[in-house]
Amino acid sequence: MTTLGIGQLAKRAGVGIDTVRYYERDGLLSPATRLESGYRRYGDAELKRLHFIRRAKALGFSLEDIRGLLALSEERDVATVKQVAESKLVDIEQRIAELERIRSGLHTLIAACPGHGRAEDCPILNALTGQERV
Amino acid sequence: MTTLGIGQLAKRAGVGIDTVRYYERDGLLSPATRLESGYRRYGDAELKRLHFIRRAKALGFSLEDIRGLLALSEERDVATVKQVAESKLVDIEQRIAELERIRSGLHTLIAACPGHGRAEDCPILNALTGQERV
DNA sequence: CTTGACTCTGGACCTGGGTCCATACTGCAG
DNA sequence: CTGCAGTATGGACCCAGGTCCAGAGTCAAG
Structure with a gap:
């Protein structure tokens, strides 16, 4: 399993390091673990999650919306996901x-x-x- | 000639008092004169100018753009006004x-x-x- | 003259989504 | 072991376009 530092993660997702930390403060993305030193370490799941965030933003969702979508996708609640997408479409x-x-x-x-x-x-x-x- | 206090002006233009003062700080709209006390007094020209600002905003111009339009309208430079409008349309x-x-x-x-x-x-x-x- | 509404100033605060900074510590290559 | 790139933290700052506040002064009706 690949494990990435914050710099590599940011680079792979095409965002800035500060943005990753900002998302963490905002409750969207936490590191899988931390080293003794406090360095953040990310796995594949976090990279996917970050891609998710970027794609959703590209579709016009706010970070607030995305927090909701992430929660839903964890619940695997397809009906509600569709509803949220529909109301975003109306918007x-x-x-x-x-x-x-x-x-x-x-x-x-x-x-x-x-x-x-x-x-x-x-x-x-x-x-x-x-x-x-x- | 009607002369208005900031409150009446704001009310007639449908904006907040603070917004009027904000526009003044931003160089868009100055009072015609001030009382001894420092109270702002506005005339018809200022009311029209404020309406101009609001309409232009409703057409999608930024305050920055509007500063430019106001300058142009004072210079009566029709060709440039049209160009600015065209580039806003493209935008x-x-x-x-x-x-x-x-x-x-x-x-x-x-x-x-x-x-x-x-x-x-x-x-x-x-x-x-x-x-x-x- | 009193009262209540209005206005003054300068500055802080808000939203969203980051970006930058100083200072200090850590990880890795040579 | 040294040196430099990478990372940590908390906080300030940015954009636009306002909005709100405290404390003080003013205007007008009754």
């Missing part, structure tokens, strides 16, 4: 919708702006100063 | 694309998860623990 769809709204407003303003001439004729400035509705 | 489109990517990954996983049964058969957990690609 992400709402964020997209909000950005779409903003995108559309900006797009309209830009399309209507000639890009030269008097400030009074710039719909972007007018919208921002409240002369017209966005 | 927002990138954020949307990133979220779309996440949404799609999550959607695929959820669709493939039966919602019951063994943890080994849950694609969400498998994806997170690295048994399969997302």
Whole structure:
């Protein structure tokens, strides 16, 4: 069984050493054991767990969410895992919708702006100063 | 001419008093004048400016961006205003694309998860623990 | 004049997710 | 054995955009 120091672990997972310690403070990842000296030692399980954390973050989960997912995956509670994923999906769809709204407003303003001439004729400035509705 | 105290100004713009003072510290909005006592007094121009700030924030501009827009609007530089708006649009489109990517990954996983049964058969957990690609 | 609401200042604190630092100790190669 | 890279700890600091607080002063209605 491979056993890794914090530096190797961090490198393999593509994160910083401080990040690993931060996750530990945050209750997400503990070393398998410690040497007499206090040096942290990690095994395969910890490396997998760290990969899990990274992947989940890449999917838009917060560390808080991930703490929950890790607990669930230990409970092997598939139904709840699916529910959590579904509510995260809803969350992400709402964020997209909000950005779409903003995108559309900006797009309209830009399309209507000639890009030269008097400030009074710039719909972007007018919208921002409240002369017209966005 | 109406002249407003900080409380009235904040109320009319729908922000907190502390926010107004924060914007002042941040160089976005100064009172038109001050009383002998030091009390801030705002006129119509400041109210409009505060509305501008809020609208711009709602369109996804940072306070930093807004400082720039305010400077431009004072210079009446329409071409540059349009360019700033365009680059903000690109920025927002990138954020949307990133979220779309996440949404799609999550959607695929959820669709493939039966919602019951063994943890080994849950694609969400498998994806997170690295048994399969997302 | 009193009272209560409002405002002043400077600074601390908050969220999330880290990152950096000083100082001291440890592990390993040569 | 020496030297240097790696690691330990606790705490400060970073970003943005506020929010809250204490203690003191002020304004306006009654």
